[in-house]
Amino acid sequence: MNCEACNLKELEVESFEVREVLRCILHTIVFHRALGLIRPKDIDLELFDITYVQCGEIEVEKKIDDKIEQIITWIAKHPNKKIQICLTFYEVKTKQPSWFTNKIERLYWEQWNINLNVIQPTKPPVGKSHHSKLVVDPGEEPEELSSRRTLLEQSLQEVLFQIIKFVNEKKDHVPPINDGVIYCPFEITFPSTSDSAFGIDMFKRMLHSGGHPSMLT
């Protein structure tokens, strides 16, 4: 089983749009990997005319929301940067304990790279508050903002189509569904402090997996 990777199209977002965009993308991916018995939930985005599907599991929602909060905090400290968020699915394998490896081993079998380019608006929009749950009055938006919003909506839809296509094309690498397991375990990572720390994150993951993520037995 090899690790499949999918690079999603880069999206140009403003900081207040990050939450919705990430929620949409992350939940859509996890929905396709929650192969246990689920009751899907349709969620309408507030900022865009898009409906996405959640798998309906509270743990998943909490995990994703927590991670999004961290990402937003990071973005606030590092404005105007590109950020790549990695959503990886792994299998938990117990290995024969030896003196240098852990008992629990993670085998990553899929990696999704979500690319965001967080831009700052040229001027602060009138009447907007940079709150997470933002409903923008379209009547007040200048034309370039609304066209940018429309472009972003189209791009977001393209990203969702991209996810569906990838999910369809590559099915063989998905591990078998275990009884009682609702969703495939996953983790979300992003560059936390700086580029060098990103390397440390990768190193940590390599240790966990016991090898290069793309070469799994």
Add this chain to the structure above:
Amino acid sequence: MDFPENLPSSSSDMGRLEQIVSHFFPKALHIVLDSRIPSLQSRGRTRDRNLKKSDKWFNLIMGDRPAALDKLHSWHRNILDSMIIDIILIHPSHHDHAETVIERWVVQYENPLIMSPQSSDPCTRYQKVYKKAIILLRSLYAQTRLLPAYRVSRQLSSSLASSGFEMVYKVSSFSPPVTETMTEFRFSPVEVPPGRLCASVTYRSDLSGFNLGAHITLPPRIITDYVGSPATDPMRFFPSPGQSFEATSSFHGRAGRGPPPSPSERPHSWTSGFHRPPTPNQSFSPQFSPDFHCSRTEHQLSPPFSPSTPRGSNSPRINLRPGTAPVTIPSSATFNRYVSSNFSEPSRNPLPPFSPKSTRRSPSSQDSLPGIALYKSSRSGESPSGLINHYPAHKLTKESKYDSGRFSGLLSSSGSPRFGFSRSPSRLSSDLEDPDCSCPFDFDDVDESSAGLQYSQSLDRRKTSSSISQSLPIGRKSQDAAVGVLVQMLKTAPPLRQDSSTYMASSMSGVQREGSSVSGTESEFSMARSTSDALEELRNYKQLKDLLLSKSKSVGGATRVH
């Protein structure tokens, strides 16, 4: 792997694979229609331990499958038949309505002649296949939310003025190719030995050409010269005398649409804001018969034809011809016969029940609904009182009793949810299953209760007048035939949900009495009539009567308070 059907381990792998295929079709159908047709949406969340096995298939809980979907799928006996689900948008076009296929979902099990070599272990093969089928259905589910038809369906289900737009569906195993340029998306097939499951969707990526935005979902606006609502003053009759006919006819014809205000009229809180030129003749004819097809929420029994059928004659679409056998769900063999005959001889009995819409739809179904034709021919240019003359009077008097009772009930307790009543004058069929109308405070209800109040006033006046009973129809026989046709139509309608509203209970006995009074026609339809069929019939009669009464009332120039 939690396989829903706990087959004994000795059962063959092939049996499980076949089960996967055979359950895939209804699941896909459920997913697609659930996202497009509000009336088929599952209601309520079943608790996890009460889940039916059918719902657990592919690990996707959709809720209870509506009975209509089961009926739809029951024809699909042969898994080698493809299942084509057409999502059709009915939209106003020139003088009438046009149908356009905006989406086509195709699910089929391809069985190649050459079997692919079985490489994997048979014991785990079905598990892998099942896993892949699950993923396929997940992506199908997500795709239904992404395509443009989803937003349109949401808009239509929530909008206050649907303005002639409706979304209906048609399920078949053969359909002519769609002529418009559509985008296609093919889901990756899942190998299910000895064949493979394929799914694809062809859709119109741009629905702006239908001008939906102009008619739907007007943003809420503040009415600066608010004149009050029927809830505050039920006895007030709002529309102007010239408007009243318009109001009642539109109320009758369109679900969820308030009376279109004349240009001179102030918008009221309970008008939908939808504006149409108030021309009584023009607006009546498309609106009365679409009493049948006004709502997407109705369970209708035969599909609309493809857009290639000539606009003028909707007869192919309607299976309401007198003497037509009741529509049943045939086996696949019969179905295929229907399908092939469908396109060669449009006048024959059309496809078995799929999209229930078109049994009720008839903007121009004069030939198939003589009773309605009678209406329409007398409609144009004639006074409404002329119409009253054509209506069997005994029905009127009987129904008026019930109606006045019910209406007064509404007036006395306007706050209580009487959706069973408030919807009935406006719809001819099973509205009670519409989730939207179950909310008494829904905007639609306000509109219709206001128009219903108009009816009540007209009825109250009518109750005591004996003029109707004197002016009996000349063409009694043809009217009976029309009634018979209506009965036939109603018989073939799916049973209503048996709500325990007093409206229904009191109406039952009325229906029985009325049934006996229609001489000659009842004997023709001697099949067993269920309570729900009778209820449908009663509602039908009531609506007809209400319409007639309102027309005569408006022309009679009864005093109105405006």
